[in-house]
Amino acid sequence: MHKLTQEILEQTITKRANATHKGDYGRILIIGGTEQYGGAVIMNALAAVNSGSGLVTVATHPSNFTALHSHLPEAMVTDYTQDLTAFITKADVVLIGSGLGEQLAILTATLNSVRSDQILILDGSALTLLAEHQLDLPDARIVLTPHEMEWQRLSQIEIAEQTPAKNLAALATFKPSPILVLKKYQTEIYTADQVFQLTIGGPYQATGGMGDTLAGMIAGFSGQFRTSLEQAVLAAVYAHSAIADDLARERYVVLPTQISAEIPKLMHDYANKKLTNL
Numbered sequence: 001m002h003k004l005t006q007e008i009l010e011q012t013i014t015k016r017a018n019a020t021h022k023g024d025y026g027r028i029l030i031i032g033g034t035e036q037y038g039g040a041v042i043m044n045a046l047a048a049v050n051s052g053s054g055l056v057t058v059a060t061h062p063s064n065f066t067a068l069h070s071h072l073p074e075a076m077v078t079d080y081t082q083d084l085t086a087f088i089t090k091a092d093v094v095l096i097g098s099g100l101g102e103q104l105a106i107l108t109a110t111l112n113s114v115r116s117d118q119i120l121i122l123d124g125s126a127l128t129l130l131a132e133h134q135l136d137l138p139d140a141r142i143v144l145t146p147h148e149m150e151w152q153r154l155s156q157i158e159i160a161e162q163t164p165a166k167n168l169a170a171l172a173t174f175k176p177s178p179i180l181v182l183k184k185y186q187t188e189i190y191t192a193d194q195v196f197q198l199t200i201g202g203p204y205q206a207t208g209g210m211g212d213t214l215a216g217m218i219a220g221f222s223g224q225f226r227t228s229l230e231q232a233v234l235a236a237v238y239a240h241s242a243i244a245d246d247l248a249r250e251r252y253v254v255l256p257t258q259i260s261a262e263i264p265k266l267m268h269d270y271a272n273k274k275l276t277n278l
């Protein structure tokens, strides 16, 4: 198992070229947020925008529009019960599932619409629905972000039995081969043949919305740092907990929204190689 270090941030986060525009930094479509779980997509979007995404659209229940806009006027919105094909076509990255609840039809329509060159991140309720309805993954560049219980539902491996060997064997049955971010204390990231371990982060992160924030960061990083999807995912996972550790030096708990607020500073420091605080 390879231990992740801050080198992944040094390698991934680069200075921006001057002659660029929002179209160069990722068009992200976030789909989720029932009436009950609007906070999940707000936290996805806060993380994606603060990670530097060029354009973020949130497809959600209309009751979430006002709250989303008051937190984040940078994001665009659309009603997730309407046909999303045109939005999916335009996206570089589609993130679906945070707070999606039981909206199976929205998930299946999305799985049927994504193209093979697009990045598809499946989180939260999308993972539970995939497992419950035994849905196939589409031909796309897929990232799965389950916590241990969601991975148990998907892989049929009990939490206590989730060893790297068993996880890799289960992952090999998924086609096309996804990147797996198995979230827990010391999160593990599985690619087709390698396993990486996060050795930073801690229980001050055990707050609802922490995973929604990570999913938004993965969307933001993968839409922007396009040379390697694997590298972008690893960097987002490391950055999320590096910020939490930094904040936890003076806090008992770290809130997901506090992590999002610190992302631009961390990215600035790594792009400029000013690593004094981390």
Ligand SMILES: NC(=O)C1=CN([C@@H]2O[C@H](COP(=O)(O)OP(=O)(O)OC[C@H]3O[C@@H](n4cnc5c(N)ncnc54)[C@H](O)[C@@H]3O)[C@@H](O)[C@H]2O)[C@@H](O)CC1
Pocket: 036, 037, 038, 039, 040, 041, 097, 098, 099, 100, 101, 123, 124, 125, 126, 128, 147, 148, 149, 150, 159, 183, 184, 185, 208, 209, 210, 211, 212
């Ligand atoms: N503000 C919001 O709108 C929020 C919405 N959320 C959404 O709520 C839906 C349900 O997700 P939940 O994860 O709450 O529910 P789940 O039922 O999928 O999983 C939670 C259960 O798994 C157990 N568990 C075991 N190991 C775990 C681990 N390592 N990490 C986390 N849980 C572990 C927990 O004790 C709990 O019983 C998802 O769509 C999610 O995105 C959550 O993200 C919380 C915040």
Ligand SMILES: Nc1ncnc2c1ncn2[C@@H]1O[C@H](COP(=O)(O)OP(=O)(O)O)[C@@H](O)[C@H]1O
Pocket: 124, 146, 147, 183, 184, 185, 186, 187, 200, 201, 202, 203, 204, 205, 206, 207, 208, 209, 210, 211, 212, 213, 214
């Ligand atoms: N004790 C812990 N140590 C380190 N990281 C943790 C701990 N508890 C939770 N986390 C992190 O918080 C996030 C929780 O994700 P998830 O359960 O999907 O949250 P939510 O769905 O509420 O947004 C993951 O990134 C996980 O690794």
Ligand SMILES: [Mg+2]
Pocket: 123, 124, 147, 211, 212
């Ligand atoms: Mg979650």
